[in-house]
Amino acid sequence: MNWPANSQAAGLFMDIGQSSLHAVHGADSFAFPIERGENGRMTDLCRERLALSLRGFLNQKGRVSRRSAFCAIGARGVSMRRLSLPASSEDELRRVLRLQIESEFPLAPEELAWGSRLVGPPKASADGGPARQEVLVVAVKKEVLEEFTGVLSSCGVVPFFTLAALSRAELHPLPSGSCAVLDIGRTHSELTSFDNGAPASIRILAWGGESITRSIQEKMGISHDEAEKLKLTLDQSGTAFAPQGSLLQNATESALAALGQGLKPASLGEKLYLTGKSARNPRLASLLAGTLGGAVACESLEQASAAAQSDVIAGLMKSSARNGAPSPLILEPGGGHEAAKLVRPVVWKWAGAAVLLALGTLLFPYAEALVLKPFLERKLAALEADRGRLATIDQELDFMEFLKQNQPPYLETIYLLARSAPQGMSLESLAMGRKQQIAMRLKMGNAQEVSDFRAKLIDSGWFANVMVEEQAPTPDRRVSVRMSAELKPAESRKPIAAEPPGKKTDNPRLGGGPGFNMPPPEPTMMPPMPMAVPAQATPGPPPPGPDGQTAPAPRKRAPKPRPPTPNP
Amino acid sequence: MNRKLTPKEQRTIRIAVIGVAIYLALFYGLDVRNAFTERRDAYEQLVQQARDLRDVIKPYEEKIGTATNLMDRFHMDPVLLKRSSVLAEASAAIQHAAAAGRVGVGPIRETPGRPSAKEAGSIQFEGTGPIVAVMELLHNLDRIGFPVIIDSVQFTADPRMPNGIKVSMTIVVLDFDAWKPKPKESHA
Numbered sequence: 206m207n208w209p210a211n212s213q214a215a216g217l218f219m220d221i222g223q224s225s226l227h228a229v230h231g232a233d234s235f236a237f238p239i240e241r242g243e244n245g246r247m248t249d250l251c252r253e254r255l256a257l258s259l260r261g262f263l264n265q266k267g268r269v270s271r272r273s274a275f276c277a278i279g280a281r282g283v284s285m286r287r288l289s290l291p292a293s294s295e296d297e298l299r300r301v302l303r304l305q306i307e308s309e310f311p312l313a314p315e316e317l318a319w320g321s322r323l324v325g326p327p328k329a330s331a332d333g334g335p336a337r338q339e340v341l342v343v344a345v346k347k348e349v350l351e352e353f354t355g356v357l358s359s360c361g362v363v364p365f366f367t368l369a370a371l372s373r374a375e376l377h378p379l380p381s382g383s384c385a386v387l388d389i390g391r392t393h394s395e396l397t398s399f400d401n402g403a404p405a406s407i408r409i410l411a412w413g414g415e416s417i418t419r420s421i422q423e424k425m426g427i428s429h430d431e432a433e434k435l436k437l438t439l440d441q442s443g444t445a446f447a448p449q450g451s452l453l454q455n456a457t458e459s460a461l462a463a464l465g466q467g468l469k470p471a472s473l474g475e476k477l478y479l480t481g482k483s484a485r486n487p488r489l490a491s492l493l494a495g496t497l498g499g500a501v502a503c504e505s506l507e508q509a510s511a512a513a514q515s516d517v518i519a520g521l522m523k524s525s526a527r528n529g530a531p532s533p534l535i536l537e538p539g540g541g542h543e544a545a546k547l548v549r550p551v552v553w554k555w556a557g558a559a560v561l562l563a564l565g566t567l568l569f570p571y572a573e574a575l576v577l578k579p580f581l582e583r584k585l586a587a588l589e590a591d592r593g594r595l596a597t598i599d600q601e602l603d604f605m606e607f608l609k610q611n612q613p614p615y616l617e618t619i620y621l622l623a624r625s626a627p628q629g630m631s632l633e634s635l636a637m638g639r640k641q642q643i644a645m646r647l648k649m650g651n652a653q654e655v656s657d658f659r660a661k662l663i664d665s666g667w668f669a670n671v672m673v674e675e676q677a678p679t680p681d682r683r684v685s686v687r688m689s690a691e692l693k694p695a696e697s698r699k700p701i702a703a704e705p706p707g708k709k710t711d712n713p714r715l716g717g718g719p720g721f722n723m724p725p726p727e728p729t730m731m732p733p734m735p736m737a738v739p740a741q742a743t744p745g746p747p748p749p750g751p752d753g754q755t756a757p758a759p760r761k762r763a764p765k766p767r768p769p770t771p772n773p
Numbered sequence: 774m775n776r777k778l779t780p781k782e783q784r785t786i787r788i789a790v791i792g793v794a795i796y797l798a799l800f801y802g803l804d805v806r807n808a809f810t811e812r813r814d815a816y817e818q819l820v821q822q823a824r825d826l827r828d829v830i831k832p833y834e835e836k837i838g839t840a841t842n843l844m845d846r847f848h849m850d851p852v853l854l855k856r857s858s859v860l861a862e863a864s865a866a867i868q869h870a871a872a873a874g875r876v877g878v879g880p881i882r883e884t885p886g887r888p889s890a891k892e893a894g895s896i897q898f899e900g901t902g903p904i905v906a907v908m909e910l911l912h913n914l915d916r917i918g919f920p921v922i923i924d925s926v927q928f929t930a931d932p933r934m935p936n937g938i939k940v941s942m943t944i945v946v947l948d949f950d951a952w953k954p955k956p957k958e959s960h961a
Contacts, residue, residue, distance in 0.1 A: 296780065571809040581819050588826055595833055596954060597852065602836050604851050604920070604952045605843035607891075609924045612915055616908070638925040639945075759953035 217263075217362065218525075219276040220369065220517040221353060223393070226255065228262065228274075229518050236263040245282075246348075251585045252356055260360045274362045275525055276353065277369035277517045280395040280535075283345045284310060285368075285407045287400075292327035292336040302340060310344055318366070319344035320534040342402060343368055347538050362707060366536040370407055372520035373480055377506045378402075379624025386506075388516075389481035391415050392466075398472060406472075412464045416485035420460035425452050439486045458492055465496040473497075473567040479505045480516055610695075612638050617701060618667070618692065625661035627654040641692035643668075649684050650677065659688070666699030849918045852950040860886075863919035863946045867898060870917050874909045876940075878900035891951035896944045897923065901931050907940050913959035920947035 220227040221239075228235040237258055240251040246306075249257070258513075263272075286309060290301050302321055306314050324339040350366050357364045373388060374397070381401050387410075388395040393408040414436070422432035435453065470479075477497070479490055483723040490503040497503070568575075615637055626632070631648040651657050655676060662668045668690045692698075778786070844850055851910070864883060879899035886892025896898050900907070914921055924943040931937040 235809040300779075377802065485901055495783065552923055568809070571813050574813035575780065575809075578812065578816045581816070584824070585819060585823055588830075589824075592826075592829075595830070598833055598836055598840065598951075600952045600954065601844075601851055604947070604949055605840055605847065607952075608847060608920050608922065608947060613923060615926055619908075634929045636925070636927040639922065724827065 217272055217274040218518045218521045219274055219364075219730045220367075220515050220521075221276055221278050222390070223279055223281055224391070225517065227515060229522075230263065232736075233262070235259070247352055247356075252352065256356045258360050259356070259362075263360055263362070272362055274364045275359060276364045276366050277358075277372045277521055278281045278345070278349070278353075278366055278408055279369050279390075280347055280397075281393070281587045283343060283368060283407060284556045285397075285404060286310075286342045287324065287403075287405055288340045288342055289337045290340055292338040297751070298338065298340070302342070306342060306344065309342075311676045312344075312346065314349055315539055317344045318347045318534045318536045318538045320367075322534045325401070341534065343371075343534055343536060345536060350536060350538070365533055367521070368407075368536070369517045370395055371404060371525065371534055374399070374404065374519035374520070375524045377478065377480070379478070380476075384478065385473040386478045386480060387484075389413055389479060389483040394481070396468070400474075410464065410468065411655050412460075414481070417457055417483060418464060421453060421456040424456040424459065436486075439488070449545050450567045454488075454492075457486075457489070458496065461489075461493050461496040464493070468497065470497050470500040471485060477506060479503060492591045497653075558598045562712040611639065613637065613641070616697075618643065620701070621662070621665045621667055625658055625665060627658055630654065630658070643690050643692065644676070647686045647688065648679065649686060652684055654683060655686050658765050662690060666697075667701075777794065783880070784804065813924060832937065846915075847918075847920070848916050851920065854920070854949050856950045858946055859919060859930070860946050861894075863917070863944075864896050866917040866919055867914065867921070867944065870913055870926075871898075871900055871902075871910050872903070874913070875906040876900045876910050879939075886946065888948075888950060888951065890945075891948050893946045893948035896942075896946065898942045898944060901934060901937055901939045903934075903937055907938055914944070921945065922947065930931055 206430070216229075216231050218229045223241070225238045226239055228237075235258070237255055239255070240248050242248050288302070288305050290298060290305060290311065292298075292300065303314050306317070306319065310317065317602055320343055322341045324341050327336040327338040329336050345501050350364075353366075354364055370386065370388065373386065377386075379399050379719050381399070383400050384395060385398045388397075388412045392411075392413045392415050396408045396410055398405045398407075418432045418436050421427070421435055422429055424430065425435075427435075439453065439457070476655050477493070479493070483489065484505040487505070490505045493505040494501065508544065618637060619635075622632075622635070624727050627649060633646040633648065635643070635645045637643050647655075647658075649658065655673060659671050659673065662671050669692075671688065671690040673686055673688050675685075680687050781866075835892070860883060864881065867882070868878055877900055879901060882897040884895050884897070886894040902910075902911070911923070911926070914923060922945045924945045926943075927941045929939045929941075931939045
């Protein structure tokens with residue numbers, strides 16, 4: 206597997222060690238101490254703090270989208286093998302390799318994160334059999350990577366893991382033949398052996414720069430901090446051992462002797478290369494060569510020690526810059542099958558989205574019908590159920606309109622009679638009916654008043670067929686009259702102009718002549734007509750109400766509930 | 774055997790799934806489309822029904838306003854009137870209005886109404902009182918909360934009471950139930 210195509214653009218590199226994590230993003234760098242529990246895993250607190258710090262580091266330049274990170278892990282817990290397999294196609298080789306891993310490694314392939322790389326071209330078998338292909342396999346327990354994957358994923362980072370030793374080898378191309386690289390850490394060192402430039406095996410040695418510091422501390426009887434300072438002065442090129450030269454050399458040789466016991470010169474090949482901060486000591490290589498008995502040449506690769514970033518990150522950067530070229534071996538859960546699953550869903554996700562979009566486009570014309578039909582059906586059913594109330598409303602309206610139209614205008618008629626009556630007229634009886642007929646018996650001063658009265662009734666625009674049925678003189682020199690009339694239809698009547706209260710009419714009150722043979726009407730009564738229609742009680746037509754009808758009087762009965770209003 | 778599928782097999786299965794999907798789309802797509810079209814047509818019919826119903830209901834907004842105004846004017850809700858008691862209640866209300874207005878109540882005669890005229894009954898009312906009180910009674914009769922119409926009225930002088938008149942009214946009480954639509958006769 207190669208680095209992702211956008212590796213250069215991503216520019217996020219991480220060196221994940223046993224006790225610290227270093228990250229480089231562009232020109233910025235980030236270091237975080239890792240606290241591990243007894244089981245070797247990061248503590249929960251450390252994991253949370255790391256995620257928080259890393260998120261802050263990555264968002265320094267504003268929020269960025271998901272990115273890739275190239276991470277190198279140490280050799281602790283890593284197993285490296287060179288397997289010889291029958292040469293075949295890539296798929297077949299992968300299948301065979303999986304079977305081989307199953308038999309060679311103590312854990313099942315599913316429990317491992319592993320990667321492989323072909324080592325050289327296939328070689329013909331010595332016994333004439335099928336060609337063999339050498340494959341380098343690096344494996345580590347899946348959980349080792351998963352704890353970092355979880356932290357990095359929470360920061361929006363997709364990690365790609367490789368081995369730090371392989372990354373260092375990218376930075377320092379090694380000669381052909383057998384050799385080894387010893388990366389000296391603080392408490393541990395990684396020894397990687399190479400065969401023809403390709404890694405062959407890797408070991409962890411419980412020896413590091415701290416071993417030299419402790420040796421100096423013991424030999425010179427000084428504190429740990431002073432010993433560390435003395436060791437650091439040795440790392441500077443050109444610094445002599447003086448004034449405690451012999452003691453320092455003895456201490457360093459003593460520490461290297463312990464290292465030499467753990468190294469087998471035969472497995473180191475022709476040369477041993479030293480890396481790591483402690484390798485900056487220019488005399489360390491020669492002292493180690495002496496410790497190994499001169500069988501193996503030693504050389505420090507720390508010429509670029511002035512660089513701020515570690516060899517591992519520099520190696521990662523170098524390999525990521527080579528687009529398309531074979532890149533360092535990538536460790537993936539299940540050897541890349543699961544990674545492939547992670548990549549493929551992206552493609553399928555888009556395909557699924559396209560299919561959904563197409564289906565949505567096809568279904569859009571039907572969406573309204575599919576979604577709204579049940580609601581519309583329910584609402585229509587409710588409205589249909591209420592439809593019966595419309596008949597009740599019709600019935601009520603017809604009834605009320607009939608009632609209104611059949612209310613005879615008795616008061617208006619009396620008002621007009623009073624307005625038209627001459628002074629001194631006496632009304633003996635008045636009869637009115639719903640069929641608009643009127644009959645009355647009057648007494649007037651003379652015949653002329655009878656004519657005037659009749660003329661005024663006709664002029665009022667309310668009366669038709671005003672007839673004097675009988676007119677006869679009375680012993681008191683007046684005229685007894687029996688009249689009848691008919692009311693015009695409502696639409697033919699003239700509107701009655703209301704007179705303001707207290708206005709004097711053209712017909713001042715008759716000279717005290719009693720109507721109905723009774724005393725003169727009260728001052729508040731309708732003015733001239735002796736029948737004494739009360740003027741205040743019926744001064745004119747009642748003022749129009751809200752419906753254009755007469756205004757209602759104060760209620761004597763509580764209003765009834767209104768009919769329900771259908772709400773379509 | 775429960776083995777994992779190789780990438781080639783997975784690719785084959787994916788292609789097969791796509792092929793089956795295309796087959797289903799070709800052979801059943803038309804049926805599905807027809808089903809959706811039928812559903813949409815049914816929905817459009819419902820929408821048309823809703824529009825028709827709205828057209829039917831819309832005039833009722835005005836009718837309800839008019840009816841409500843009339844009910845306010847006459848101080849009554851006809852739905853609450855009971856045919857069996859409306860005549861008695863109306864008679865009591867008329868007498869109460871007369872008494873409250875200082876009109877002396879004379880003989881009262883109630884007669885059953887004519888169904889053809891949609892009447893619940895009629896009341897022959899005679900009373901005497903001051904002219905003002907009689908006019909007020911006449912004025913207030915359409916506000917007593919019952920559907921009454923003064924069929925005829927006659928005023929005559931009352932020789933016993935100065936400034937007083939006798940009034941004789943024939944009052945018709947309407948029957949609201951007579952306005953109910955008659956159920957359609959079945960021709961079973």
